[in-house]
Amino acid sequence: LPQEVVSSLMNGEMALPHTDKFLLPSPLSCPGGCQEALYCSESCAEADWESSHSLLCTGEKSESVSRDALGEFIKHANETNEIFLLAAKVIAFTILRYRKLKAEHVNKQAKQSVSKQSLLLAAWKPVSIGYKRRWWDCIALPENVDPSDEEAFRMQLKNLACTSLELLKTAIFDKECEALFSLDIYGNIIGMFELNNLDLVVASPVEDYFLYIDDLPDAEKEAAEEITRPFLDALGDEYSDCCQGTAFFPLQSCINHSCCPNAKAFKREEDRDGQTVIIASRRISKNEEVTISYIDEELPYKERQALLADYGFICKCPKCLQDF
Numbered sequence: 001l002p003q004e005v006v007s008s009l010m011n012g013e014m015a016l017p018h019t020d021k022f023l024l025p026s027p028l029s030c031p032g033g034c035q036e037a038l039y040c041s042e043s044c045a046e047a048d049w050e051s052s053h054s055l056l057c058t059g060e061k062s063e064s065v066s067r068d069a070l071g072e073f074i075k076h077a078n079e080t081n082e083i084f085l086l087a088a089k090v091i092a093f094t095i096l097r098y099r100k101l102k103a104e105h106v107n108k109q110a111k112q113s114v115s116k117q118s119l120l121l122a123a124w125k126p127v128s129i130g131y132k133r134r135w136w137d138c139i140a141l142p143e144n145v146d147p148s149d150e151e152a153f154r155m156q157l158k159n160l161a162c163t164s165l166e167l168l169k170t171a172i173f174d175k176e177c178e179a180l181f182s183l184d185i186y187g188n189i190i191g192m193f194e195l196n197n198l199d200l201v202v203a204s205p206v207e208d209y210f211l212y213i214d215d216l217p218d219a220e221k222e223a224a225e226e227i228t229r230p231f232l233d234a235l236g237d238e239y240s241d242c243c244q245g246t247a248f249f250p251l252q253s254c255i256n257h258s259c260c261p262n263a264k265a266f267k268r269e270e271d272r273d274g275q276t277v278i279i280a281s282r283r284i285s286k287n288e289e290v291t292i293s294y295i296d297e298e299l300p301y302k303e304r305q306a307l308l309a310d311y312g313f314i315c316k317c318p319k320c321l322q323d324f
């Protein structure tokens, strides 16, 4: 496709036929003034601001201690491990929740004074659900690292986390929440994401659009396709690429693995919000544990076990016991 066609499509000068039936929310940039966060609506932007972004925004309304340090922290994470960004979100979330709980407590003029530590623990509660191990201890040794270098490899990861935490500390440190800034906690938060993240797939509106065109009555379809065909050709197989993401759900992420699972994590066509659903794939009897598969369960035994090593366990599900 010629570049000018692509740009006029992107800036809205040109619209493809029937795209009015596929209205997408226009992205809203962060009200804090950073150029990094984009939202689908004002309410989403507000919710994120309240829950963590006010501390992590690099814009002029940022409530961080140092916007420069924050910029450096983000740059370091983007260059090394993006999960550091999620870990920062957890810390910012907990600090903001702590401040809110503390304010509520003061407002209630509570007779019994509650210790700062128990308020901090209460703020941390939603995060406490996730299974945690230190990141540098729990991740499997990559194939290209010689087993004799294992100690050095794990040390390298620990140092990386240490550098990242120091940058974050300069950016958003809060004395009352000092406990959150220990390397041990930071390592456990990162480990939690590595161990519990669900890969999520979200349907693509681009695919829906081309399927819609394909289903039009003949005359209309012919007229539309005359315009859309070059775009479809240019996209090739990519026209049906779905949007991919990774997510942490306190409940769904904690479901145990089995190579013969009785349920699956889904982001169905109709689930267009941030939710995911667990659907039973066969009858589940009373008291039977609900399981999902973290990997492609059709792989041979050895490959399955190698992939599961990343999660820190050896699978002993009925299928593995049989294949062993």
Ligand SMILES: [Zn+2]
Residues within 6 Å of the ligand: 039, 040, 041, 044
């Ligand atoms: Zn949204």
Ligand SMILES: [Zn+2]
Residues within 6 Å of the ligand: 030, 031, 032, 033, 034, 035, 036, 037, 053, 056, 057, 058, 059
């Ligand atoms: Zn922002």
Ligand SMILES: [Zn+2]
Residues within 6 Å of the ligand: 258, 259, 260, 315, 316, 317, 318, 319, 320
């Ligand atoms: Zn298994």
